[in-house]
Amino acid sequence: MAGNPFPLNKQQLLQAYRTMRTIREFEERLHVDFSRGDIPGFVHLYAGEEAAGTGIMMHLGDGDRIASTHRGHGHCIAKGVDPMAMMKEIYGRKGGSCEGKGGSMHIADLSKGMMGANGILGAGAPLVCGAALAAKYRKKGEVAISFVGDGASNQGTFLESLNLAAVWNLPAIFVVENNGYAESTSRDYGVAVDSYVDRAAGFGLPGVTVDGTDFFAVYEAAGEIIKRAREGGGPSLLECKMVRFHGHFEGDAQTYRASGEIDDIRSNKDCLKKFAAAVTAAGVVTADELKAIDHEVLGLIERAVVDAKAAPLPTLADLTTDVYVKY
């Protein structure tokens, strides 16, 4: 084997794997614990989509901002939000990212540039225009990235944001995580033209489509798009074609899926398996090194759950803190 063929060094490859594995195990654990009734509220799991969030976020620093969706755990972890605090938040406990008052769909950490998961479809895009405008004024080469799904890409907020970002030449990037389903509605029914590149072109910004289950394809495309934005080249759209392993929400019976579809995507479109196969086949990383990470991550998730269950609930007094009005 003649050296490392990838555009990342070994340490970065291991970090990418660790991030994706952390997201995967975090989500799979929530899947199990939710079915036991341990978790309040709704959760929407990112399992299967790890390569997109990770491949993009590896190009970002804390000064770059992102706005996420209802399916935000993966974006949070990839952006560097503490999984321990995230788990407490999902369990609604003090010490969570939002002191247990926001839950799964509102996890945020501004110190990491994570402006929040968001329960309102398409709501992140205008926020990102604001963050990108601020970045443009600060002149430090920072960018802001909006994640939307294929369903939310039909929202007016998203389309208006594409236009504004293009008109003002903002360092904004719009990532359409196209997993083929808006809740239970296939894109065949809900999207007249299944090409977000066409939509971007209609608004005067370039668009690119990549295989969102291929970490390296996402990493390479995102790298060029982010570099362009940092250098004043303006906004772009990146469509990641991907798959989600679980339902829209936990508890979703998924009757809209074809028979065998989930088994097929878990076998053939698992981004973690593809990544592991590529880096071990190239001889840059060993299977044992990856297994060691798997073991550490499982330990981290277990600690996160134990800590979350042990953490206190918010009190009535906490109801009137962290709000704009002083009571």
Next chain:
Amino acid sequence: MLHRTAAIGPWFAQSMDDIEPCLSSPMSDAPTIGVIANPVSARDIRRVVANAGNLQTSDRVNIVLRVLGAAAACGVARALMMPDRGGIRALLDRTLRRELGQAHHDAYPALHYLDMHAASTVEDTYTATRMMADAGVVAIVVLGGDGTHRAVVRELLRCGAQIPIAGLSTGTNNAFPEMREPTITGIAVGLYASGRLPPGQALAAHKLIEVAIATDGRVQRDIAIVDAVITSDRYIGARALWKPESLLAAYLAFADPQCIGLSAIGGLLEPVGRLQPGGLAIEMAADAAHALLELHAPIAPGMVRPVPIAHWQRMVADEPLLVAHAAGTVALDGERELGFEPGDRVTATLRENAFFTVDVARCMHLAACDGLLRTPVGAGLPRGLTR
């Protein structure tokens, strides 16, 4: 029956006389063409790193309608189409329902979609090509860039099916498919499919580059219909090539100075026509000290970059050239495809008369000179097969 060469052995016919159009197929009185329209061509990173354009889905549908309408006017009664989930089928169906509902029931061929699952990957193109070959289509109209055309040709060769293609450029690079009005392509395909122009007149034979990678006694083969380029990138990633510093060598089936993309490097060094014998092999220089010259080539849309050249030579058909680089990736028609490592033996071989296209320019010239589109007043053009 559809004439097929053996799937093993030479991938190419000795001459166009070996091609038998499907005159004796079960659908011989209803000439059938295939249409493969790629909904995802022209969507890659070159939209950002270069000024590559975008062809809207609605424009792709318009192209299909123009081809089908013209082909129907010239005798094609039936068309098989690759289904897709990129919006082409949905828009096409809506438009045809609207137009056929108004009048002109015979304005288009009867359009049938292949009974296949659309995975939205290149596998769709392979599956569709195979099914069209099995169904006995007499020609396949392809909408896409170099990669799509390559995928169709590759599958035709793999099946041993000598079906000519008619290409329409809807990709980024479009070195292979010429820029042409789809209506004219439809007329040419219709005249061929209906038997009014025989293969010897209607078709052109094309070259390709065959790449073989031998690893521990196993040989992996693939083809390029324009260029096979060796790059120092050693992973597939976003597939497209746009960094001149990563280019190590190029093997070209033809070198057209009016093309953009990697074949432009050859086109501007020593043009080799599409139908002219021979190809071109180019070695890029590792650095200025080893360069004979720098060629400023349009390697991507709107992108003219200096490429240091060490040397170049003509390729002769059937003579393999050994790739001198130890490790890298072979990009086929502009997309990174095959990795190779130290110890692998990589060769590039020019093959001539490898596959066929409907020669639209010649067909239209003959149509004019032979009066194929003339009829007595009020008579209408013939429908169905003309023997």
